[in-house]
Every structure is written in structure tokens, then in C-alpha cells.
Amino acid sequence: MTTSTLTRAGTASKKGGGRRKLTLPVVLLIVAGGLALFSLVRVISGADDLTSVGQVSGALQLAVPIGLAGLGGLWAERSGVVNIGLEGMMILGTWFGAWAGYQWGPWTGVAVGIMGGALGGLLHAVITVTFNVNHIVSGVAINILAVGVTRYLSNFTFAEAPGGSSKQSPRIDQITDITIPGLSDWLADLQAKHWFFVSDLAGVLGGLVTNLSLLTVVAVLLFPATWWVLWRTGFGLRLRSCGENPVAAESLGVNVYKYKYIGVVVSGGLAGLAGAFLAIVSTGIYQEGQTGGRGYIGLAAMIFGNWMPGGLAMGAGLFGFTDSLKLRGGAENVHAMLLLLAILLLLATAWQLYKKKYWQAAICLGASGGLFAWYGLTSEVPSQFVDAAPYVTTLLVLALSAQRLRMPKADGMPYKKGQGK
Known part of the structure; x- marks a missing residue:
């Protein structure tokens, strides 16, 4: 199959309908309007931490593992494989990342964490692509298996290491943080004045240039990189064709099994990177159960983003922000x-x-x-609601966005080689 053939098919489908693309000026206008709304709420409620440098920095750090997990889901589902096993692959990433990280350094931990997640992705690909097992069943099985395997491995690795136990690893060295001197302090001072809109903009920008881990920069760059690979290259066009119509793709010469395997293994690697980020950057230690359902929330962010990297990034940012509200200021911020x-x-x-x-x-x-x-009528919300805020946000976002979603047509559908002959 030639790339031009698929390109013509994709162009024809776009001419037949679809939503109008947002231009950069329109996107910037929407962002400015949203920030002005936040500023208005901050002024009325007095919750000055709502858009502070610390709040934005914390939200970014919490959004990255969710976004990476969602990005992994996007790669798998664009190739036609539903990946409910993102949570389990994240768990493998946390364990393998911490295991290698405390012994050989954080960057080695990142690499091994990616490989741990990719191993889970490979297992999912073998089960679903080669043996054609139901994708949901396979994903749930991987989630259960990952919990059991990491718990078993911890008993004779971390439990024997100085500073570790059967439920947590020894401390891992941190990856270098970046702070732009001068600019960071100026933005923090400007944010502390609590001016309408100006201080909120300073808080957002300050959060992006203060105590920023190098791994965070890498993770953020993966979003435009994914968009470019999947939507601007022949490889990406062939992979997406497997998620839209694998029979037609096969008839044009695409090795559907190959691209499904690539999509799912990359998906597992990104989920493993999300887990390694949690263990190495977010906490500096592996702890049993530390993923806390972020793999599922990442899947929700991907659905909210309509299987597109830009929308996924917005969804991850929303969930990270609500999670950060819970950790900083608690009831006052959630009340606002x-x-x-x-x-x-x-x-x-x-x-x-x-x-x-x-x-x-x-x-x-x-x-x-x-x-x-x-x-x-109230001055604060119950603490239980504060703890549940990220999960309530997940449910609300999915409920409100369900009407506009358009998943890949062959996502989750069984496929056998030679089906189109």
C-alpha cells in the first residue's frame, strides 16, 4: 500500500464532514477567557491559592502521569486495541523504575520503568492481537497480574534493601529540576499582588518555569511528538488505518498485526514512563498502590480529548488541577x-x-x-467531597463530553489476518 492512497482516502473523509478545526488565535482567546473566569472566582471567593505558582506547578506534576497514561491509551486505541490495562502497566513502571532507580540512578530507572510497562503492553498485544481474546478481559487480567507480581517481587528485593520494606523501595535520587532565575522570582512577586488577571497569568507562567523536572519537559514534548508521528507521517497514517478499518488497510498492503503490536507496546511503554514518573519525580520512592487509579483517569482523559493529543492534554490538566486543589488549600479551594x-x-x-x-x-x-x-450558604465543603473531587470531576467530564465523542471505528473489534481476502 502506498501512503498517497491512504492520504487520499483520509482527505476524502474529511471533506465529507467533521468539526471545524480551532485556529491558534481562537484557542488563545478561549484560554484567556478561562483564565479571566478563574481570576473572577478567585477575587470573589478570596481563594488566592487558586492560580498561585505552587498550585500550577503542583497541577503540572500531577497531570503528567495522567497525561502519559492517556497518551499510551491513545496509541493503543488508534491502532484498534482497547487498553484497559494501563493501570497495571503503570504499576509495572513504578516498580521497575524504582528498582533500577535506587541502584543505578534515576535516568536508568526511567528507562527500565518504560521497559517494564512495554513488557505489559507486549503481553496485552499477544493476548488480544495474536490470540484474539476480548480486550477488556485481557486488560483487567493485566491489572490484577501487575499487582500480584510487584507485590511478590517486593518481598525479596525492597524488603532486603536498606531503607526499604515489602511495601516500599529505598529512596531514589531526584532528577534535576529547572528554575529560570530572575524570571521565576519576578513572576512569583507579581502573582503575590493578587491583581485581577495579571497575577493569575503570572501564577500560571511562574508554575511553568519553577522547579520543573527535566522529565516533565520530556513528557510534555511527547504530546506534540505523538501528534506529528500519528498525523503527519506515513507510519502514523498506516497505524491509524488499522484502528479505523483493518480489512481495508490489509487489502492495501498494511501489515495490520505489526502496527497493532507497535501501538500496544508503545502504549505500555508510555504507561510505564508514567509509573516511573510517579516513583522517581513525584514521590522519590516506590510505594504499593501509589498509582491510585491514575491509569483509569488517564483513559478518561483520552476519551475526554476525543482520542486526540491536544484534547487529552487539556483533560489531563483538568484532572491534575483538581487533584492539586485537594492537596493544596483543600476545602477552601474546592469550595471556590x-x-x-x-x-x-x-x-x-x-x-x-x-x-x-x-x-x-x-x-x-x-x-x-x-x-x-x-x-x-456554606463556607467550606465536607472533607470527603474534597478527597473525591478528582474522581467526581472524571465522572462529570465523561458525562458532559459523551455526546461529541468519535472513537476509532474498529477500536476493540476482533480482527484475524486475511479477513479481507
């Missing part, structure tokens, strides 16, 4: 988010009225009124 949600629902009401969808507008208005009342 009630006001933000109420305003967003009010805007959604106006939009539904503009589209003449009156029932939807009434529902949005009722929910907005309830949140305004909750915010006005």
Missing part, C-alpha cells in the same frame, strides 16, 4: 470551585437557550442555582 461550576453552568444555560434547547437549558439553570445556593 463550586462558584466556578455555577458560573459555567449559567453560561451553558445561555448557550442552550441560543440553540433553542429549552429542556437542557432548564436543567443547567437548576443545577447552577443549586451550586450558587450551596456556595452562598
Whole structure:
């Protein structure tokens, strides 16, 4: 099969419909509007930590493992394989990353963590692609297997090491952090003045140039790299064709099994990198159960992003931000988010009225009124709600975005070699 053949097919499908692409000026305008809304909520609520340098820096660090796991899911599902096993592959990444990291240094730990996750991805590929087992069953099995294997290995590795135990590793050396001198301090001072919008912008920019791990920079660069590989190269076009119509791809000469294997192994490697990031950068230590469902949240971020790297990055940022709210300021910050949600629902009401969808507008208005009342009649939210905020956000985002999603057509569907002959 020639790349030009698939390119013509892809161009024809785009002409037949699809959403209008957002231009850079429009994206920047949306970002500025969102930041202005956050600034308004901060001024009204007095939750000055909402857009502080520490909050943004913490959100970025928490978003990276979620985003990497979601990026892994994107590679697998664009090749047509559902990867519910991201959580298990992350667990393998945390264990192998910590095991190599405390002995031979953090960067060796990163490399071995990637290989640990890729091993889980290879197992998933063998089960689903070669033996055609249900993708969900295989993914759940890998999640269970990863927990058991790492728990077993910890008993005779970490438990015997100085400073370790059967549930955690010895301390791992940290990867170098980057702080831009002068600029970081100036932005922190500007953010501390709490001016409308200006201080919030300074807080966001300051969080991106203060105590930034080198691995964070690598992880962020993987998003545009993935977009370029999958949407701007012949290799990416062939891989995506396996997730859209593997029979047609095979008839044009694509080795479907090969590209599915590549997609799933890369998926496992990215999930392993997410796990290594958790162990080496986020905590500096491996602890049993430290992934905390981030593999599943990464999968939710990928779905929210409509199987696209840009949308996935936004989803990961949202989940990382809510997780950071829980860790910093707790109840006060989450209470301020009630006001933000109420305003967003009010805007959604106006939009539904503009589209003449009156029932939807009434529902949005009722929910907005309830949140305004909750915010006005209380000074804080229950601690249980604070702890649940990231997971509630996951459910809400998936529920609200479900109507606009378009997954790869052959995602999760069984395929056998020679099926198109």
C-alpha cells in the first residue's frame, strides 16, 4: 500500500464532514477567557491559592502521569486495541523504575520503568492481537497480574534493601529540576499582588518555569511528538488505518498485526514512563498502590480529548488541577470551585437557550442555582467531597463530553489476518 492512497482516502473523509478545526488565535482567546473566569472566582471567593505558582506547578506534576497514561491509551486505541490495562502497566513502571532507580540512578530507572510497562503492553498485544481474546478481559487480567507480581517481587528485593520494606523501595535520587532565575522570582512577586488577571497569568507562567523536572519537559514534548508521528507521517497514517478499518488497510498492503503490536507496546511503554514518573519525580520512592487509579483517569482523559493529543492534554490538566486543589488549600479551594461550576453552568444555560434547547437549558439553570445556593450558604465543603473531587470531576467530564465523542471505528473489534481476502 502506498501512503498517497491512504492520504487520499483520509482527505476524502474529511471533506465529507467533521468539526471545524480551532485556529491558534481562537484557542488563545478561549484560554484567556478561562483564565479571566478563574481570576473572577478567585477575587470573589478570596481563594488566592487558586492560580498561585505552587498550585500550577503542583497541577503540572500531577497531570503528567495522567497525561502519559492517556497518551499510551491513545496509541493503543488508534491502532484498534482497547487498553484497559494501563493501570497495571503503570504499576509495572513504578516498580521497575524504582528498582533500577535506587541502584543505578534515576535516568536508568526511567528507562527500565518504560521497559517494564512495554513488557505489559507486549503481553496485552499477544493476548488480544495474536490470540484474539476480548480486550477488556485481557486488560483487567493485566491489572490484577501487575499487582500480584510487584507485590511478590517486593518481598525479596525492597524488603532486603536498606531503607526499604515489602511495601516500599529505598529512596531514589531526584532528577534535576529547572528554575529560570530572575524570571521565576519576578513572576512569583507579581502573582503575590493578587491583581485581577495579571497575577493569575503570572501564577500560571511562574508554575511553568519553577522547579520543573527535566522529565516533565520530556513528557510534555511527547504530546506534540505523538501528534506529528500519528498525523503527519506515513507510519502514523498506516497505524491509524488499522484502528479505523483493518480489512481495508490489509487489502492495501498494511501489515495490520505489526502496527497493532507497535501501538500496544508503545502504549505500555508510555504507561510505564508514567509509573516511573510517579516513583522517581513525584514521590522519590516506590510505594504499593501509589498509582491510585491514575491509569483509569488517564483513559478518561483520552476519551475526554476525543482520542486526540491536544484534547487529552487539556483533560489531563483538568484532572491534575483538581487533584492539586485537594492537596493544596483543600476545602477552601474546592469550595471556590463550586462558584466556578455555577458560573459555567449559567453560561451553558445561555448557550442552550441560543440553540433553542429549552429542556437542557432548564436543567443547567437548576443545577447552577443549586451550586450558587450551596456556595452562598456554606463556607467550606465536607472533607470527603474534597478527597473525591478528582474522581467526581472524571465522572462529570465523561458525562458532559459523551455526546461529541468519535472513537476509532474498529477500536476493540476482533480482527484475524486475511479477513479481507
